[in-house]
Amino acid sequence: MSSSWTLGRRVLAASATLALLIAIGFAILFLATSSLQDATSRERRSKDVTVATLALEKNVLDLDAGVRGFVVSGKPRLLAPWNRAGRELPTRIRVLQRLVRDDPAETRRVRGIVALVRAYQSDYAEPTIALARTFPAVVRTPLVASEGERRVDAIRKRFDALVSVETRRAAASAASARHQTRRAIAVALVGFGASTFLILLFGVYLARAVARPVREVAGGATRLAAGDLSARMTGSGPGEVGALMAAFNTMATSLEQNRAELESQYERLRRSDQLKSELVSMVAHEFRTPLTSILGFTNVMRKRTLSEEQRAQYLAIVEEQARRLSALIDDFLDVQRIEDGRLELKHELVDVGKLLREEARSFEVQTAQHSLELDLPDEALPVYGDSSRLLQVLGNLISNAIKYSPEGGEVQLVGARRDDTVYVGVRDHGVGIPVELQDRIFTKFFRGDANARGIAGTGLGLALARDIVEAHGGRMGFSSVLNRGSTFWVELPTADRAEPAQ
Amino acid sequence: MRWKLEVVGALVLVVLLQLQPATASGELRGPGTIRITDRQRSLDEVDLGVRGRSPGDVEITRWSLYNTRITPRPIGHAELVCTFTGRTSRSCNGTYVLPRGKLVVSGQILFRQFFQLAVVGGTGLYENVRGTLTVTALEGKRRGNLVLFRLVT
Numbered sequence: 001m002s003s004s005w006t007l008g009r010r011v012l013a014a015s016a017t018l019a020l021l022i023a024i025g026f027a028i029l030f031l032a033t034s035s036l037q038d039a040t041s042r043e044r045r046s047k048d049v050t051v052a053t054l055a056l057e058k059n060v061l062d063l064d065a066g067v068r069g070f071v072v073s074g075k076p077r078l079l080a081p082w083n084r085a086g087r088e089l090p091t092r093i094r095v096l097q098r099l100v101r102d103d104p105a106e107t108r109r110v111r112g113i114v115a116l117v118r119a120y121q122s123d124y125a126e127p128t129i130a131l132a133r134t135f136p137a138v139v140r141t142p143l144v145a146s147e148g149e150r151r152v153d154a155i156r157k158r159f160d161a162l163v164s165v166e167t168r169r170a171a172a173s174a175a176s177a178r179h180q181t182r183r184a185i186a187v188a189l190v191g192f193g194a195s196t197f198l199i200l201l202f203g204v205y206l207a208r209a210v211a212r213p214v215r216e217v218a219g220g221a222t223r224l225a226a227g228d229l230s231a232r233m234t235g236s237g238p239g240e241v242g243a244l245m246a247a248f249n250t251m252a253t254s255l256e257q258n259r260a261e262l263e264s265q266y267e268r269l270r271r272s273d274q275l276k277s278e279l280v281s282m283v284a285h286e287f288r289t290p291l292t293s294i295l296g297f298t299n300v301m302r303k304r305t306l307s308e309e310q311r312a313q314y315l316a317i318v319e320e321q322a323r324r325l326s327a328l329i330d331d332f333l334d335v336q337r338i339e340d341g342r343l344e345l346k347h348e349l350v351d352v353g354k355l356l357r358e359e360a361r362s363f364e365v366q367t368a369q370h371s372l373e374l375d376l377p378d379e380a381l382p383v384y385g386d387s388s389r390l391l392q393v394l395g396n397l398i399s400n401a402i403k404y405s406p407e408g409g410e411v412q413l414v415g416a417r418r419d420d421t422v423y424v425g426v427r428d429h430g431v432g433i434p435v436e437l438q439d440r441i442f443t444k445f446f447r448g449d450a451n452a453r454g455i456a457g458t459g460l461g462l463a464l465a466r467d468i469v470e471a472h473g474g475r476m477g478f479s480s481v482l483n484r485g486s487t488f489w490v491e492l493p494t495a496d497r498a499e500p501a502q
Numbered sequence: 503m504r505w506k507l508e509v510v511g512a513l514v515l516v517v518l519l520q521l522q523p524a525t526a527s528g529e530l531r532g533p534g535t536i537r538i539t540d541r542q543r544s545l546d547e548v549d550l551g552v553r554g555r556s557p558g559d560v561e562i563t564r565w566s567l568y569n570t571r572i573t574p575r576p577i578g579h580a581e582l583v584c585t586f587t588g589r590t591s592r593s594c595n596g597t598y599v600l601p602r603g604k605l606v607v608s609g610q611i612l613f614r615q616f617f618q619l620a621v622v623g624g625t626g627l628y629e630n631v632r633g634t635l636t637v638t639a640l641e642g643k644r645r646g647n648l649v650l651f652r653l654v655t
Contacts, residue, residue, distance in 0.1 A: 119537075123537070123638065123648050123650065124638070127616075127638045127639060127640055127641065127648065128616075128638075130640075130641035131615050131616060131638075131639060131641075134641075135613065135615050137613070138612075138613040138615045138616050139616065141612060141613070143612075143616065143617070143618050144616055147616075147618070147636060147638075
């Protein structure tokens with residue numbers, strides 16, 4: 001049976017085969033029963049022939065008895081058997097001839113008997129009766145009696161032969177009937193056994209091919225319902241059952257994947273929530289520091305009498321802390337915009353080299369411990385984008401390089417054109433990033449061990465920077481060795497390759 | 503003229519073949535019966551002893567033989583020579599001449615209406631046969647005798 005057959009076709013084929021075998025069994029049984037019927041019919045016919053033969057023989061004996069009685073006594077009334085038998089004789093002969101007419105051999109035998117009987121009547125009995133009337137002494141001689149006996153004996157031998165043949169036939173037919181009966185019973189038993197076996201076989205097949213796989217699927221579904229998403233169907237089944245098992249496995253795999261994804265999402269959400277909690281704490285701390293400065297200095301300015309120089313210095317501190325608060329708020333708002341998909345970028349031609357120079361100059365005046373080394377080509381590094389956002393990215397990278405190099409040192413800023421991209425690299429020789437934290441470095445609000453090191457920040461800068469770069473069609477990455485420093489790089493499509501704004 | 507004789511001869515041969523008894527076919531092999539009838543042609547009595555019917559008288563009877571199922575004409579003849587041994591009993595010898603041979607019979611006859619003789623031999627088809635001859639007188643339209651040979655070889 002082809003493995004591509006559906007379950008329906010298999011069941012149909014099995015049912016058809018079973019029906020065919022049962023039909024064959026019934027046909028054999030029917031033939032056996034027909035043979036039994038034939039044998040019974042032959043036996044009945046043989047018995048009928050025997051009965052008719054014996055009746056005819058009795059008729060002949062009656063004829064002879066009548067002749068003998070009349071010959072011996074000379075009394076006409078003793079001819080009664082002769083007369084009665086003579087009247088009945090044609091009917092008896094017709095009955096016998098009708099019974100044997102389908103059998104040529106029997107017909108010949110009966111014809112011979114009839115000829116002898118007729119000869120007995122015409123050649124012996126009738127002349128003897130006639131002589132008995134005219135010459136009684138003639139017919140009372142032993143010679144006449146022996147002639148009659150001789151003829152009757154000959155006839156009886158023929159009767160005996162016919163009866164013997166019919167008896168043998170009846171016996172043979174009876175034996176055949178018994179044989180056919182036994183055969184019919186045997187066929188019926190074998191057919192019943194075979195049918196039962198085939199039905200059981202069919203049932204076993206259905207149980208194996210359908211019930212067992214369905215039971216397995218039900219068991220698997222129960223396990224799934226109980227939460228065991230690793231439940232799978234290992235066996236195979238025919239047609240639709242196989243498809244059901246495959247679909248179950250697909251469903252289980254999908255559920256498992258979805259569950260894993262949900263768990264992952266849940267874990268991310270949980271971590272994000274944790275990070276947000278940390279952020280709130282950190283933001284409160286971050287906000288508290290400048291606010292404390294602002295409140296402290298404004299309180300001092302309000303309560304004390306200060307010189308103009310001191311007042312100007314304090315106001316500068318207040319302004320700086322206020323700007324810091326503003327930058328923090330801007331970062332939060334940017335994160336919110338990006339997450340909501342509301343970040344709007346300008347699409348203008350920007351020289352990244354120029355931006356890098358401006359930002360380096362800006363940071364250079366803010367730190368005395370670090371030296372910023374610029375490595376830029378003479379030609380421009382043009383890209384299409386939002387200059388303020390790109391400036392934000394570069395500022396973040398330089399700021400990080402400075403913050404994470406607490407011992408000071410050189411910060412290298414590299415700008416270059418590489419094929420169709422503009423490359424910007426910011427390299428420091430600071431604390432570096434532990435390997436185990438590197439895969440989370442772009443996660444929002446993740447700050448690694450920065451808090452422990454006393455490095456200020458929100459954990460949003462790198463995430464914002466990467467989102468902005470990717471929004472420009474570029475990419476961002478880094479390499480870092482613990483305690484030896486990090487290099488963060490950005491690649492943006494050059495203005496030659498990028499499409500200008502329409 | 504000669505061809506006419508040949509035709510007549512052939513016809514005679516065919517007729518003779520047709521006239522043979524029902525059971526006689528070719529050569530007699532095994533038991534058989536010949537059933538024919540006769541009609542007396544003559545009866546001659548020779549009074550040789552004491553005047554009147556007495557032992558020693560001779561009776562010579564001649565019959566024509568028929569097989570009426572085949573032809574109404576005689577198919578043969580028979581003659582029986584009987585010597586009276588008593589008032590009615592006689593010792594007889596005779597010959598039945600049939601188309602394909604002769605049958606010789608012998609024995610005692612009590613009544614001419616029903617007698618039985620031994621077939622002691624024969625010629626032609628019936629050479630070396632034995633058996634019995636039973637003769638039964640018929641009444642009515644079938645006047646004559648029923649002649650029944652039961653033969654064995």
